[in-house]
Amino acid sequence: MVLRVLVTGAAGQIGYAVVLQIAKGDVFGPETPIVLVLFDIPPMLQALEGVQFELQDCSLPTLQEVVVTVKEEEAFKDIDYAFLIGAMPRKQGMERKDLLSANVKIFKSQGIALAKYAKPTTKIIVVGNPANTNAFIAAKFASPAIPEKNFTSMTRLDHNRATSQVAMKCGVGIRDVKNVIIWGNHSSTQFPDVTHAKVVKNGATLGAYEAINDKEWIQGPFINVVQKRGAVIIEKRKLSSAMSAAKAACDHIRDWHCGTKPSEWVSMGIPSDGSYGIPKGLIFSFPVTISGGEYKIVQGLHLDEFAKGKIAITQKELEEERDEALQACA
Template structure:
């Protein structure tokens, strides 16, 4: 048994041992765990999505109201003044969970010792730009950031890539972050598509969002993604039934529903003349919150993760799967039946990701 003098300072590990010895049945966290500070990086923090994300992180919506955060805001040098403006606004919010704001345009400062990273900054697709041009530009960004992870980050850093093409950007960042940060710690955001799918089903069935569970987004965060309600449930009058039964419209499920979710981003750009920001920021925060705290029993979410070969998807390809999360670790939901329609849709999005991957690797050479 370890005994400390009353004037002797204890380390965090010693505090944990002491707490475990004296509070073995306590359901609360050790006191020092509650106050452990998380260092959270947001790239592209001066942009629309970054601006919306940082407030949610700072006020405790992602890591909880008892976890202080240091927000590291990173962007390109021309955006430094805008970053400082975001910093001032965050200070003016007077948030109890915001311990510090760091603004920087230097990778060696931004990526050092971070716990979580939201990689939002990326080259947007412009008029007349082909996909290969977009990939080439972003490969350089995410290769550089991957190397920064390898050089400055902790091995436990967890990353969500939001900047498009998100799946392939995550693949490239993971490749160049190795071996410091493991491949499994790099994910891409398909939670926006997942949320869109839930919303469409809820509106179709006339129920609340909380009554729709276990939709799936398979594949790429692009117009080839496959939104799947085959295994989803809808609760009506306190009874959960299969979503296909609740919807009772196979033509809608295999047609307009898929099309609306696939094309939603483009429609919003057409309407707003700007890309999705509010909904994308909320989805990124949903993604990381569930990764941090875990999913509810018998529920899953969609995440772009490096494939382990499940459902025939090539190993290492960053592909959206249904996952459950516990203890900070995600696990692909296994054993789901895929009919021929689903297999065809998944093959289409897999092919696109293979093409993106090959083009990105060629651009890295």
Template structure:
């Protein structure tokens, strides 16, 4: 057996963590031979609930789980961690605008960036799940200057999974038959789910472009995009709570591919620091198609963007720049 790694989950008493922790402790993310110590960080009023989560983890009798450390102290929660899932944030509620979330949550991620800077390993991989995830990740990195910016990312894998599922359902094929769906930009209603380069193995075993298999460009440019963009709000309207099970699965998918490598011959969507690729604004957390290998990511280059796609990328870029400016202003207050 390998040496245990240390993994922190913030908001550990919450709904997303409740679905995520079992996946982590069972080996779905870091591997079936990788033992781990789980650091469970939440606020002081949630410690009673968190103790119940600890009991359940113990009762799962999971061989890879060597230690569980519940805490409300960031110095303990982030101590020597190898991977961080920053889930804890004020949740979006029905009717709430993203800007309402921004002011409340940006200070949380400033403080967590400072704690990571002081206590985590410099090689830590930090995945921000709490919304607005792209901008929270940007702020977190800004206040952790001793950790490389490339070690921070934000989750758009939920959007990718949602988009793949919509295509698969439309064509009546398993979801893993759909390949190379891309999410561009922000994890918000301005994101652009793009299938221009996507392929699908059809029900009769033939590999086709998604555009040819669907054969309905109006749907691909219309209802498909809006369904993916607004799926989070639709879940809230139905459950009266934000996405949890699907968000946890996406967080596990994201970290698994980042840690172990993305599937050969494909790519995944991650919000990472823009270097200006595809004429996007540098210095924001922007979702791109990326390939991962040996714990590193690289943006897939050379994809063609038509005028329709270019307009979508520019729209989500504008929102990310506005969010960045608002967040930096909040941090300076």
């Protein structure tokens, strides 16, 4: 079956890095033919055509066609997957809240376009920040044509960052660390949690707390590094994370499409079903397992007082963002 995959903001840095991974089979597998739809704002049309030409020049067996458009009715028509990357960018010194009002307009419009033109089975990842709240707005305006559960936001970048920090701290490879969790918002309030993570060290599988053996680091510098990594990269590159963000978006959709490995979970921003006391409908990052294209929140994980406190902070921020976004829609 040919998959029709939309990338918005396709002329931007993250889009440029995402499209090659999709086109060469890294996301949907080497046997799945892809029609790639590249969408951006009208001033970016020339740049979009340049990306289209490059993709054609890659001579990829999986890539059936590259469509370029600046019209929502063409972009969203009959798509199977959407990478919603295009958004008002965050600049140095900006908090995500500053981005809310500009982005509400974009994601309201895209939610309406999804409802009108896309398949009801379309699966959506929102990458453009503030990602959780942008996903919430898109889902609201795509309802009831597209189920709320089909809207997700990317916290896989944070998940990958946390995994990498633990691996470096323990002196092991990335493959030897699994089941870190990102709770909450893709922002500086997120809670990277290693309480239930496992590390393979010297052939033995240990809990992350035991493997790291430094509670102060886990509850201090580790959390800070993951929370602030995006801002630090902006400071150093003068541009936001693109390569790592693109890789994470592709990881997120690959796992949603292909499933997670047995006894492993990943972090995804999804509409809450009330699990762990998070209000229903709030787009919140949870640990999930995925099978047959459906994600399930990992249930029954013990949360100590430290974790509950951190989760409450990120929940409060998301509720405030949601309320501000709804006001901006009114």
